Amino acid sequence: DQLDDIKARGELVCGTLGTSQPFSFQDAATRQLVGYDVDVCKLVADKLGVKVNYKLLSVAARVPELNEGRVDILAANLGYSPDRAQQIAFSHSYYVSPQKLMVRKDSGLDSIEALNGRRIGATKGSSSEREIKRILDKSQVIGYGDSSATYLALQQKKVDAQFASELVLVRLVLQSPPTAPVSVIPKAVFDEPWGLGVRKSEPRFLETVNQALDEAEASGAAAKLFDKWFGPETPYKLERSFKIGPIAG
Numbered sequence: 305d306q307l308d309d310i311k312a313r314g315e316l317v318c319g320t321l322g323t324s325q326p327f328s329f330q331d332a333a334t335r336q337l338v339g340y341d342v343d344v345c346k347l348v349a350d351k352l353g354v355k356v357n358y359k360l361l362s363v364a365a366r367v368p369e370l371n372e373g374r375v376d377i378l379a380a381n382l383g384y385s386p387d388r389a390q391q392i393a394f395s396h397s398y399y400v401s402p403q404k405l406m407v408r409k410d411s412g413l414d415s416i417e418a419l420n421g422r423r424i425g426a427t428k429g430s431s432s433e434r435e436i437k438r439i440l441d442k443s444q445v446i447g448y449g450d451s452s453a454t455y456l457a458l459q460q461k462k463v464d465a466q467f468a469s470e471l472v473l474v475r476l477v478l479q480s481p482p483t484a485p486v487s488v489i490p491k492a493v494f495d496e497p498w499g500l501g502v503r504k505s506e507p508r509f510l511e512t513v514n515q516a517l518d519e520a521e522a523s524g525a526a527a528k529l530f531d532k533w534f535g536p537e538t539p540y541k542l543e544r545s546f547k548i549g550p551i552a553g
């Protein structure tokens with residue numbers, strides 16, 4: 305099975321985004337791929353005693369690349385949703401993402417309810433795109449290739465709001481200060497657990513992945529990784545509000 309294959313090969317092929325600071329991105333100084341998703345995948349490789357080979361994927365390509373066997377595992381901002389869980393298996397959750405709406409300040413739109421019936425931009429193929437259609441069911445949801453393209457559409461007034469993970473939104477504003485000032489509506493639309501993705505046909509591999517995550521939780525290594533990427537020394541200054549564990553499906 306896949307677990308034996310990976311060990312024999314000596315390499316875990318991990319699909320990640322590569323464009324999503326602080327989850328997976330190129331370090332400006334070293335040019336290395338770094339981030340929380342990158343480190344979490346490395347925990348799994350270490351448990352298996354193999355090296356990791358990262359493959360960069362778009363948001364929409366993640367599930368097909370996994371199911372067609374071109375990567376072993378996804379560590380790619382992958383949010384749990386019931387319909388996605390029909391297609392792939394999720395590991396225990398290693399991050400919980402508040403999902404938020406960002407608007408232009410001059411729009412006067414300042415609540416989740418005010419956006420129902422408006423145009424909302426989200427990344428094509430993301431759980432954000434799918435879920436916001438369901439929750440704000442009077443809205444027109446427009447999909448863009450990635451979060452930067454959606455952000456541009458918000459700036460250009462092609463959409464009234466952008467829906468994404470809080471840190472994706474924070475990062476967009478830090479990276480390219482808006483020409484039109486924006487604000488994030490403080491109340492989360494929902495909290496999305498993120499997991500590693502594996503093929504449904506590989507329960508033994510999934511079991512080992514979960515062991516690696518659970519061991520990192522028990523040893524404190526997972527909390528350390530959280531602090532490294534999101535803690536007081538980072539621009540985000542977040543406190544860890546979750547523990548690694550099974551996703552309540």
Ligand SMILES: NC(=O)CC[C@H](N)C(=O)O
Pocket residue numbers: 324363380381382383384427429430431432451468469472496
């Ligand atoms: N833009 C993104 O990073 C998309 C991530 C989103 N949480 C998803 O799983 O689809």
